[in-house]
Amino acid sequence: MALYLVKRLFAALIIMLLVVFFTFVIFFQLSPDPAASICGQTCTPERIEAIRYQLGLNEPFFTQFFTFLAAIFVGRDYGSGASAVHCNAPCIGYSFQTNQDVLQGIIDRLPVSVTIAVGAAVLWLLSGVAAGVISAVKEGTWWDKGAMMFALAGISLPNYFVALVLQYLLVVQLQWLPFPTVVPFTDSPVQWFQAYLMPWMVLALMYASMYARLTRTNVIDTLGENFMRTARAKGLGRGAVLIRHGLRPSLTPIVTLLGVDFATLLGGALITETVFGLNGVGRYAYDAIAVNDQPVIMGVTLVAAFAVIIANIVVDLLYRLLDPRVRVSSS
Amino acid sequence: MTASLSNQVEEFGRPDPGEDFSPGAGALKRILGKPSVILSLGFLVFIVLLAIFAPLITQLSGYSPYEFDEGAVDPALGGLPRGPLGGISADHWMGVEPQNGRDIFARIAYGARVSMLIGIGATAITMIIGVVMGVIAGFLGGFVDAAISRVMDFLMAFPALIFMIAILSALPQGNRPLLLVLVLSLFSWPATARVIRGQTLSLKNREFVEAAKTSGAGWVPLVFREVLPNLSGTIVVMATLAVPTFIATEAGLSFLGVGITPPDPSWGQMIASAVTWYSSDPMFFAIPGMFLFLTVLSFTVLGDNLQKIWAGGL
Numbered sequence: 001m002a003l004y005l006v007k008r009l010f011a012a013l014i015i016m017l018l019v020v021f022f023t024f025v026i027f028f029q030l031s032p033d034p035a036a037s038i039c040g041q042t043c044t045p046e047r048i049e050a051i052r053y054q055l056g057l058n059e060p061f062f063t064q065f066f067t068f069l070a071a072i073f074v075g076r077d078y079g080s081g082a083s084a085v086h087c088n089a090p091c092i093g094y095s096f097q098t099n100q101d102v103l104q105g106i107i108d109r110l111p112v113s114v115t116i117a118v119g120a121a122v123l124w125l126l127s128g129v130a131a132g133v134i135s136a137v138k139e140g141t142w143w144d145k146g147a148m149m150f151a152l153a154g155i156s157l158p159n160y161f162v163a164l165v166l167q168y169l170l171v172v173q174l175q176w177l178p179f180p181t182v183v184p185f186t187d188s189p190v191q192w193f194q195a196y197l198m199p200w201m202v203l204a205l206m207y208a209s210m211y212a213r214l215t216r217t218n219v220i221d222t223l224g225e226n227f228m229r230t231a232r233a234k235g236l237g238r239g240a241v242l243i244r245h246g247l248r249p250s251l252t253p254i255v256t257l258l259g260v261d262f263a264t265l266l267g268g269a270l271i272t273e274t275v276f277g278l279n280g281v282g283r284y285a286y287d288a289i290a291v292n293d294q295p296v297i298m299g300v301t302l303v304a305a306f307a308v309i310i311a312n313i314v315v316d317l318l319y320r321l322l323d324p325r326v327r328v329s330s331s
Numbered sequence: 332m333t334a335s336l337s338n339q340v341e342e343f344g345r346p347d348p349g350e351d352f353s354p355g356a357g358a359l360k361r362i363l364g365k366p367s368v369i370l371s372l373g374f375l376v377f378i379v380l381l382a383i384f385a386p387l388i389t390q391l392s393g394y395s396p397y398e399f400d401e402g403a404v405d406p407a408l409g410g411l412p413r414g415p416l417g418g419i420s421a422d423h424w425m426g427v428e429p430q431n432g433r434d435i436f437a438r439i440a441y442g443a444r445v446s447m448l449i450g451i452g453a454t455a456i457t458m459i460i461g462v463v464m465g466v467i468a469g470f471l472g473g474f475v476d477a478a479i480s481r482v483m484d485f486l487m488a489f490p491a492l493i494f495m496i497a498i499l500s501a502l503p504q505g506n507r508p509l510l511l512v513l514v515l516s517l518f519s520w521p522a523t524a525r526v527i528r529g530q531t532l533s534l535k536n537r538e539f540v541e542a543a544k545t546s547g548a549g550w551v552p553l554v555f556r557e558v559l560p561n562l563s564g565t566i567v568v569m570a571t572l573a574v575p576t577f578i579a580t581e582a583g584l585s586f587l588g589v590g591i592t593p594p595d596p597s598w599g600q601m602i603a604s605a606v607t608w609y610s611s612d613p614m615f616f617a618i619p620g621m622f623l624f625l626t627v628l629s630f631t632v633l634g635d636n637l638q639k640i641w642a643g644g645l
Contacts, residue, residue: 011481015488023494026501152635156628158579160586161602161620164609172610267490271583275606285493286587289500297497304490312488 008316012309017069019305024065027294054078068093092302093295095288102299106281112182113280116272117265119196120203121258128208129254132215136250137242139220147212154209163202163275170198180276199276203269207261211254218250225249252323256315263311267304362636371629378626382443389441392424394434396441396596403432409611417614425618429608435618438596442619445585445597446626449511450578456516457577458570461523462562466554468524469531476528483521491518492583499589507592511584515577523569530565534558564641571634575627582623598623 052058055078056067067076071091078085078094087094092102131151135144170177180195222228223246231241270282277283281300288296362368381388389395403423405413410430412418417426417435425435468479495514502510534540540557548556582599584590591597598619605616 011484015485018485019489023497026498152631153624153628156575156579156631157624158582158586158599158602158620158627160583161616161624164602164606164616164620168609168613168616264490267493270492270496271587274587282493286496289496289589292500297493301490301493301497304493305488308490309488 005313005317008313012313015309016302016306020069020302021065023298023301024068027298092299095293095296097288097291097293097296102295105284105296106299106303109279109281109284110266112278113266113269113273113282115196116199116203116269116278116280117262119200120207120265120269121262123200123204124206124208124211125254125258127204128211129215129251131208132212133219133242133247133250135212135216136219136223139216144216148216151209151212154205155213157205159202159206160271160275162205163198163272166198166201182278195276195278199269199272199278202272202275203265211257214257215250215254218253219246222246222250249323252319255322256319259311259315259318260308263307264304266307267300358640362640365636367632368636371632374625374629375633378443378622379447381440382447385437385440385444389434389437392434392436393422394437396433396437397594398433398437400427400432400434403427404430411608411612417612417618419614426614428604429612429615435601435615438601439598439619439622442596442598442601443622443626445508445591445595446578446581446623449508449515449581450574450630452508452512453515453519453577453581454570454573456512457519457523457573458566460516460520461569462527462559462566464520465524465527466531466558466562469528470535470550470554470558472532479524480528483524486518486521489518494518495580495584496587496589499584507590507595511581511590515580519573519577523573526565526569527562530562531558534561568634568638568641571630571637575630575634578630579623579627 049058056064059067070076071087071093073090075086075088075091078087085094087101090103094100095102095105098105131147135147138144171179177194177197178191180198181191182195183191185192219242223242228241228245231245232238236244267281269280270286272278273280273283274286281303285297285300287293288300394400400423403413403418404410404427412427412429412432414420418432419426423434423436425439427434428438464479464483468476495518498514499510534557540553543553543557581590582597582602585597585599586603588600588603591600593600601619602616602623605612605619608615
């Protein structure tokens with residue numbers, strides 16, 4: 001077990017290194033000169049040179065790469081002498097546009113992304129799993145057909161389109177909700193809830209549809225297993241068999257999926273955040289892309305990749321805890 | 332967007348390798364009798380014809396997708412289309428865009444070209460790379476398998492959407508559709524390769540492959556004669572399910588402003604420009620939205636049904 005964990009962490013480290021390397025190549029080799037874009041329109045060649053020196057952009061590629069890498073662990077200094085700026089570890093640089101610490105920028109926006117992810121996950125887990133289990137138990141009935149048709153539509157609807165339809169119906173036509181404006185929870189819990197309700201619904205519709213389809217398939221598979229027949233033969237009722245023996249093997253894959261989907265949302269529900277004007281991590285990246293703010297784009301990419309990689313490890317460990325069959329076959 | 336492809340593949344990746352993958356003609360006939368399948372096929376044929384004949388059709392309808400028609404919008408209302416339902420009339424079959432009065436039907440037709448071209452192009456490249464890599468990894472095993480699997484792990488751990496947006500915004504304008512196809516394929520082939528690898532692994536140890544091997548066949552003929560024909564069902568199903576995810580992702584990227592560059596139309600980009608008008612001119616987002624939704628849905632319905640045949644569910 002310990003050996004397995006060490007191996008996984010080592011593999012994760014290598015993948016992270018590769019992610020850093022490739023993001024670095026793309027942003028520093030392919031995109032337009034950042035020094036020129038920072039300097040703006042009234043700019044002299046000397047000024048561009050000074051900026052390049054300050055940011056270390058005059059160094060060879062690999063020197064820049066290793067400086068960037070080292071900064072994550074030990075921090076770095078920008079410029080030299082009296083004008084030097086120290087960036088504490090873990091340092092992933094400063095925004096070219098606002099000069100704000102990128103990591104701080106991400107941390108500031110993380111609560112919004114976490115709120116979106118948690119609320120949506122609760123909604124889609126409850127509705128998706130429930131719909132999937134009921135559909136599986138009532139396989140072939142009108143309920144099953146209806147729910148699966150709904151789920152099929154759910155996975156086919158682009159979420160920005162759903163966002164516009166919801167906003168048009170709930171805000172403009174029916175006026176059940178005010179135009180969403182984000183306020184801190186402590187100021188007005190009601191307004192806070194109203195601001196997040198539509199983003200939750202939009203994301204939950206998509207994921208709940210996927211989860212309902214997957215849950216249904218899994219439960220149907222499990223219902224056909226021998227151990228289920230044995231449990232029935234022992235005299236347990238249909239419902240009791242399903243709850244005591246059927247749910248655990250059917251829902252284990254859902255747990256693993258949830259981990260990765262949740263982590264992906266932490267890296268920013270880019271489209272949803274943008275459409276609803278929520279200032280989360282995804283929106284941060286989106287705004288940065290519009291003005292070619294490379295350190296921010298790199299920072300968000302790295303943090304998002306980190307979240308997904310960590311989630312994958314956690315999920316695999318959880319899988320071993322939850323599913324005895326995996327434990328037996330691996331030992 | 333990209334998550335859904337791998338999930339669908341996940342659901343699919345379970346047919347028992349011991350089963351025969353080839354469907355009977357009866358099963359095919361049975362799904363062709365389902366109303367949902369007939370409707371989906373009908374809609375897709377309509378969209379494909381619309382895409383292929385877009386230049387001819389727009390000559391018939393009278394407006395090109397780039398042509399401004401100031402007479403169709405009302406400057407007194409801030410440029411809203413004249414007439415009800417976003418200006419739908421005998422002249423403009425699906426209304427006009429607010430402000431500049433471009434014909435929405437013409438833009439939908441040309442947008443269908445973009446969606447189909449990118450959806451099918453990216454699927455073709457993804458399937459080719461995915462199948463080649465998956466078969467090689469599964470069949471050769473050992474070091475080659477380890478290397479390919481690590482590359483796949485690496486690409487699948489990437490936050491693909493953010494990365495695609497970043498690459499597309501960093502790259503020069505150039506040939507936008509081609510660029511989109513390449514970027515979409517780059518992040519999608521591992522999902523295909525993983526499933527193909529798994530099935531190749533299980534096929535490799537089946538009797539008929541063993542038999543061919545003992546009779547002295549080299550690995551190339553083995554792959555082409557014994558393995559690939561048995562993977563064809565999986566490939567058809569995965570391809571059918573990949574097209575809609577690519578169409579949706581292209582629309583999403585164009586919606587975010589890094590896909591197809593204006594003035595060329597794309598459904599996603601049309602929805603994006605409708606965002607500021609959503610309360611006063613809802614038809615402007617509803618029309619491209621419905622086209623996008625129905626196209627994605629139709630492909631998914633087809634893929635689902637094909638999958639049921641091959642998985643032996645029908």
